[in-house]
Amino acid sequence: GAGVSQSPSNKVTEKGKDVELRCDPISGHTALYWYRQSLGQGLEFLIYFQGNSAPDKSGLPSDRFSAERTGGSVSTLTIQRTQQEDSAVYLCASSLWGGYNTQYFGPGTRLTVL
Amino acid sequence: KNQVEQSPQSLIILEGKNCTLQCNYTVSPFSNLRWYKQDTGRGPVSLTIMTFSENTKSNGRYTATLDADTKQSSLHITASQLSDSASYICVVSAENNNDMRFGAGTRLTVKP
Numbered sequence: 001g002a003g004v005s006q007s008p009s010n011k012v013t014e015k016g017k018d019v020e021l022r023c024d025p026i027s028g029h030t031a032l033y034w035y036r037q038s039l040g041q042g043l044e045f046l047i048y049f050q051g052n053s054a055p056d057k058s059g060l061p062s063d064r065f066s067a068e069r070t071g072g073s074v075s076t077l078t079i080q081r082t083q084q085e086d087s088a089v090y091l092c093a094s095s096l097w098g099g100y101n102t103q104y105f106g107p108g109t110r111l112t113v114l
Numbered sequence: 115k116n117q118v119e120q121s122p123q124s125l126i127i128l129e130g131k132n133c134t135l136q137c138n139y140t141v142s143p144f145s146n147l148r149w150y151k152q153d154t155g156r157g158p159v160s161l162t163i164m165t166f167s168e169n170t171k172s173n174g175r176y177t178a179t180l181d182a183d184t185k186q187s188s189l190h191i192t193a194s195q196l197s198d199s200a201s202y203i204c205v206v207s208a209e210n211n212n213d214m215r216f217g218a219g220t221r222l223t224v225k226p
Binding site for chain 2: 043104
């Protein structure tokens, strides 16, 4: 079946602009994760959605970052007033539910802030 | 200090050879440990997941081991192929499973 999809695949924006990144998880997966991978760095956890529970936002680096998950499916990660240090690959993953379940990753969105 | 340390940072081997990647962690209380393979420009792909009660798990030519007492895991790759060239990332979860700690990864290059 279809895997996790993300759009756009690449986004170039100017410093100070807002951007929205989209994630379509695998159908039926209740858990959705956002990660960030900066050049030469490891994966960094950003936010976790599980069903209708309040999301775990503990990984968001600043209040310029926010995410929504509508109808328990599609998720949007929004970065306001982008900064150059926001440049990274933003990865989304979903799993059947949280905990001990395989996370399936999307291809990522490469964000470049000029 | 990162709670998940991987070694070596990078590794170059010849096609057909075996190799072992290491992951040491201090995450506590431990819930599970995952190994991911990440090809350049792609999202990570799960190789294995292990809880504290599992000390070995295989996925084709990949075999992961876990020693929860010493807080060490290894990923052994047998008969390496060119397509094994990738970054291998160790991820350790605490009992609150949202709290995942990622290693920096080992960059493996398999040469013909």
